[in-house]
Amino acid sequence: MKKGIFITFEGPDGSGKSTQARLFAAALVKKGFSCILTREPGGTPFAESIRNLLLKPGKNVFPLTELLLYAASRAQHTQELIKPALARGTVVICDRYSDSTIAYQYFGRKLDKQLIYRLNEIAAGGLKPDLTIVLDIKTRQGMKRVSKNGPKDRLENENIQFHERIRNGFLKLATEDPKRIKLISGNDSVEAIHAKIMEIAWAFLKGK
Numbered sequence: 001m002k003k004g005i006f007i008t009f010e011g012p013d014g015s016g017k018s019t020q021a022r023l024f025a026a027a028l029v030k031k032g033f034s035c036i037l038t039r040e041p042g043g044t045p046f047a048e049s050i051r052n053l054l055l056k057p058g059k060n061v062f063p064l065t066e067l068l069l070y071a072a073s074r075a076q077h078t079q080e081l082i083k084p085a086l087a088r089g090t091v092v093i094c095d096r097y098s099d100s101t102i103a104y105q106y107f108g109r110k111l112d113k114q115l116i117y118r119l120n121e122i123a124a125g126g127l128k129p130d131l132t133i134v135l136d137i138k139t140r141q142g143m144k145r146v147s148k149n150g151p152k153d154r155l156e157n158e159n160i161q162f163h164e165r166i167r168n169g170f171l172k173l174a175t176e177d178p179k180r181i182k183l184i185s186g187n188d189s190v191e192a193i194h195a196k197i198m199e200i201a202w203a204f205l206k207g208k
Contacts, residue, residue: 004034004086006127007201008097011135012167013156014142015186016193020135021095023194024201028091036085039095041073044080055153063109067119070101074123083127091205098124099132099173099181104155107169108162131204133197134174137186139164 009021018039025037041051050073053059054066061069074097085092098120106116137145139160146156174183182200184193 002089004088004090004092005131005205006082006086006092006094006129008094008099008129008132009135010096010099010103010132010170010181011186012103012137012139012142012163012170014145015135015137016145016190017133017135017186018095019190020133020193020197021093023190024133024197025093027194027198028093033091034089035091035093036081037093037095038077038081040077040097040100041070043073043077043082043094046080047073047077050076055155057152057154057157059154061154063105063111066109067101067105067111067116070105071119071123074098074101074120075125078124078127083125086127094129097129097132099129099134099170102173103166103169107172108158108166129180131201132181133200134170134181134183135186135193136167136171136183139167141187142167 007024009017009024011017021037025035028035040047041054042048050069054061054069054073082092082094101120102116105111106113143160143163146152171183174181184196184200186193188196
């Protein structure tokens with residue numbers, strides 16, 4: 001059986017990545033692909049319980065604790081859901097994965113780079129996305145969007161400087177790995193962004 005394809009959606013808060021991941025998954029299903037949409041942190045019952053710990057407002061979580069919880073969630077998610085789905089030949093679309101850990105915990109929290117990369121490797125069991133879509137948006141614009149979506153989670157409540165470092169982190173990652181990571185502006189209409197993603201992803205899928 002042909003191995004599945006792992007596609008991740010990344011970007012700062014308010015970039016619209018979750019909306020685009022849902023639209024993309026629906027489009028693939030309509031085209032006849034076997035496809036699942038999942039998210040991080042979360043994706044399985046146990047990993048979702050970790051998500052609740054991580055994102056609940058008002059919690060005082062130390063940066064290292066935060067990093068380890070993300071790694072635990074990813075290990076469970078990858079082994080329980082992602083790898084089995086890929087082994088069945090399914091296209092797995094994930095709203096955030098290991099690039100978010102680098103952006104948030106290295107660029108945002110300023111934790112040790114080698115520690116983060118090693119934990120990512122262990123938690124993912126060596127799994128890396130085949131294609132990553134990063135939606136970019138100016139930090140203040142992203143925060144305005146988040147504010148309109150209702151109560152903020154713990155990370156969304158961080159200061160503007162933290163979110164600016166995260167945005168810059170995603171931009172740097174896209175520069176370092178342009179073959180895998182495709183950078184798309186999140187400033188256009190939902191429809192225009194979806195069309196651009198379909199253009200990039202369809203060209204990628206046809207090459208597989």
